Amino acid sequence: MIRGNGAVIDGGEPYDDYREIANRLAAVQEANGRFPGIYYLADNAGLVLRNCQWVVIEDLTFEGCWPTAIYLDNCQHITLRRLHIRGSTIAIGAAGPYTRHLLIEECDWIQDLRSHGEADLAAIRKIGAVDAGLDPGDCGLWREISWDQVHGNIEDTESRVDVETDERGFDGDFFRAWTIAGYVVLRNNVILDAFNGIHFFNDASDSTVEDFCRNIVIENNWFVRIRDNAIEAEDYAWNWTVRGNRFVDCYMPFFAGDAPIRLFLHLRQSRLESASTWPRWRRPQFRPAFQVSQTARSRRPALCLQQFMDAERADQQAQPYPPVPPSKQRDRLLRRSGPVDAEGFCTFWCELAERPEAGPGRKFTRRQIFHQALARTRHTLRW
Template sequence: MRMIYVTPDGGHHWVDSEWRDTKTLRAAIEGSQPGDLIRLLPGNYFLPEAIDMPRDGTAAEPIIIRGEHGAIIDGRRPPDPEVSATSPGAARYAAFRMVNRCHIRLDNIRIERCWPSAVYMENSHHLTFKDMQIVGGTYAFYADGPACRHLTIVRCDWVQDDSLWRYINWAMVHDGELVPGEKAPYRYLNGAFFGSNNIAGDVVIRGNDIRHCYNAIRLDLSDENQDAPLGQFNCNVVISNNRFSFVRDNPVEPETVAVNWWVTYNQLYNCHKWFSQDGAQGGFWYYFGNRGWFDSRPGPEGDDNNGGAVFKFGKDPDALPTLPFECFHNSFYLRQQYVKKGTTRNWRHRRNAIGYADSSQLPPGLMTPDQPFLGEDLVLSAADNVSFDGDICNHPTFPEIFDNYPGVYLGGTPVSGEVFRAGICGDLALVPGKAEPFAQPLAVGMPDGTVWHSANGLMPGAIDGNGLFDGPKYRPIDREYLRQCLENDDCDD
C-alpha cells in the first residue's frame, strides 16, 4: 500500500514524527493508483470544482481516501434550485464524482455545503462509504445508471437542514403543492440521504444517523424502464440498524419497483410517513425489528401535512406488490393513523406491538384525538392475501375496525392502557402482563424459496427480553426462484 499525505496547501509538513512532502487533494486524486491510501490531514479543503475519480481500484487493492479528524471538505455552494427529486446528473457539482468507476472507498471525511450532492455515482460499482459526516445537500449520495450496484454506506451521518422539521411548511418543498404546476420555494430539499435512478441494486445502508431531512432513502426508476422484468432494478436492498430522526416526509421510499428489500432493526424517531410504497411493484419485502416513536409533531402553525402514517400505499391496482410483503415483530409507539388510504397485496402483518399514546395526556395539538386506527379510504382484502395476525394493540378501534375488511383479521391481542414501558422516551419494552408468548414459531418465506422459523416462546414486538428480536439473516434473491414465482404468481407459502 502506498501512503499519500494530503494537506490543503500541498506543502512540506510534520506528519507521523517526521517532515514529509504532501500533495493537494486534487493532485493526490489525479495521481492515484490501485492500492493507494490517500490520507487527508486536518484542515479546511475548499473545493470550488468537483473531484472526478480518474481511475479504478481493484477488488484486492481498492483506492482508499481517508480523512483524519479535523479534515473538512467545504464546497461553499448554495443550494441548486434546479435539482429536486430528480437525478442531479454528472454535469452538476458534487464533492466526489464517480462515473464508470469501481473499487473505491471513502472513509471518515466531513463534507459541508456541497449542493446538490456530496457524492455522485454513475454506472459505478463496488463503492464503499464509511464514517462520513455530511452537512447540507439535496443528496448526500446519489447513484444513477443500470451498472450501479454493490454500494455500501455504513455509519455515516447526514443533516440536511435542521429548520425543516418544525419551521418549513411541507408544501413549500414539494413542487405543485402550493400552486399547481409551480415550483416550490424550498424544492432543493426534496432529496434524500441516498437517492438513485435506474440502478440494479445490491445496496447496503447500515448503521447511519440520518436526521433533519425531507427524505432518507429513495430509489426511483425512469419511465423507459417501467416495463423491465422484476429484479432488474432496485433489487437486493438492505436498510438496517439506521436511526432516522425528524424526517419530514419518508424515511424509506421505493419508487415504482422494489424487489427483496430488507428494512430491519431501524429506529424511527419523529418521522412523518415512515414506509412509503406508493406506486411500488415487486415484493419480497421484509420489515422486522424496527422501533418507532415520537415526542414532536412536524410543521409550523397552519401546516396541514403533519398527520403522518406508518405505511403509505398507493391506489393504482397495477402498481402493487405481486410478491410477499412481510411485516413482523416491530414495535411502534404512535400518534398517527397506521395506514390512511390506498391498498396493497400479499401483506402479512404478524406479531407486531402497536401502542398509541393517550391524547389527553399529551400537550394540546401533539396528537389528533379520536382518529381511527385505519383510514376510511383504505382498501384491504383477504382475497389479495392481506392478513393481520398476532398483533398487540391498544387503539380503541382495534380489532373492530377490521369488520370493514372481512377475513383480514385472524387474531391478536387488543389491550387497554399503555403497551410500552415508556413509549414517548423510546423505551418500547412491553408492559409486563400485557401479552402471552407465542406457542408456535413464526414461519416466513424467504427470497430463495426456503422458509425461516423463529424461536419458540417469543413475545410480540421488536424487543425480546432485554434484547432485540432475532430475525432471519439477509439473503439475496434467488433468480430462478423469482422466475418461478412470477410464472406461478404464488410464492406466499
C-alpha cells in the same frame, strides 16, 4: 482507499446563498413541463466516482456541497464509511444500470443545519437516544417550511414554484438511486433534519424492470425528523430487508409509489418514536407507518408480504397476523410448490388478516395458509 482522517471537502456555499439558485432552477424545470426539482443536477457533486470498482472512502467531512456531496455512476463494490455530510440536497446519489454492491455504513447527514441535529447526533452515538430535553421549536423543516415549499407542484398541490419563498434546495435524500442494479447495504447511519431519507427509483422498461433495485438491506439506521419519507421505493423494487431501524418524528417511515410494485420486505424490530418534548398540539401529523398508494394497492398489494417474509420464529409472537412457518419449512414448501403468484398471496393474506378463523372454533393452520396462497399462482416469484 481514500481515507480523510478529518479532512473536509468544502463546497463553499451555505444554504442561504444556494436557496434562490435552487428555486430558479426548479422554476425553469416547471416552465419546461417537468417536475420542479433540481435532481437533474445530481452529478454536480463534491466527489464523483464514475466507472470505478473496489474503492473504499472513509472519514471524510462534506460541508456546503450543493446540490450533491457524493455521486456514483456505474460503480461496483464501493464502500462509504464514517462520512459526515452537512447540507446538500442529495448526500449520496447513485445512477447507472451497472451500479451495484454498495456498502454505506456509519455515516451521518444533517441537511437543515438550523436545528439541533448535532446535539441529537452526539446523543445517538453516545447513549443510543435523542436528547428529549431540546426545544423542538427550532426544527425549521417542521416549524417554518411547508411541504409545498419544498416539493409542491401543479399536479399534486396546484402550486407553482415561488422563487422568493420556496425551499427547493431541500428536496433531496440521504441516498437516492436512479435505476441501479441494486445489492446495496445501508446500515448504522444517522439521518437528521432532512426532507427524505433513502429513495430508490426504477424507470426501466417493463421487460427489464425486474433487473433493477434488487436485494437491498436497510438496517440499524436512525431517521430523525424526516419531513417526508424516511424510506421510499418508486415504481418497482424486489427483495428488500428493512430491520432494526428507528424512526423519530418522521412523517412517513415507509412509502411505496403509484406504479405497480413487487416489494418484498423483512420488517423486523424497527421502532417508531416521538420525542417527548413535542407538545401534543405542536407535534407533527404523521401518516401511517407503512403505506402503498391507492393506485399501487389496487394493482398489486405487495406490502402484505411483509408478514410472510418475516418468518423468524423469534418474531412470531409480536406479529398481528396469523402465525407463519419458520424459514426452513417455508423454503421447503416453496421448492415443492413451484411458481408463486405474489398478488394472489397478498390478496389472500389481506383477507386472512381481517378474518383469521377458518370456521367456528378453529383457525387456519400454517400449511393451510401456504396451500391457499399457492393455489392462486399465475406468475413466477423469484427467491
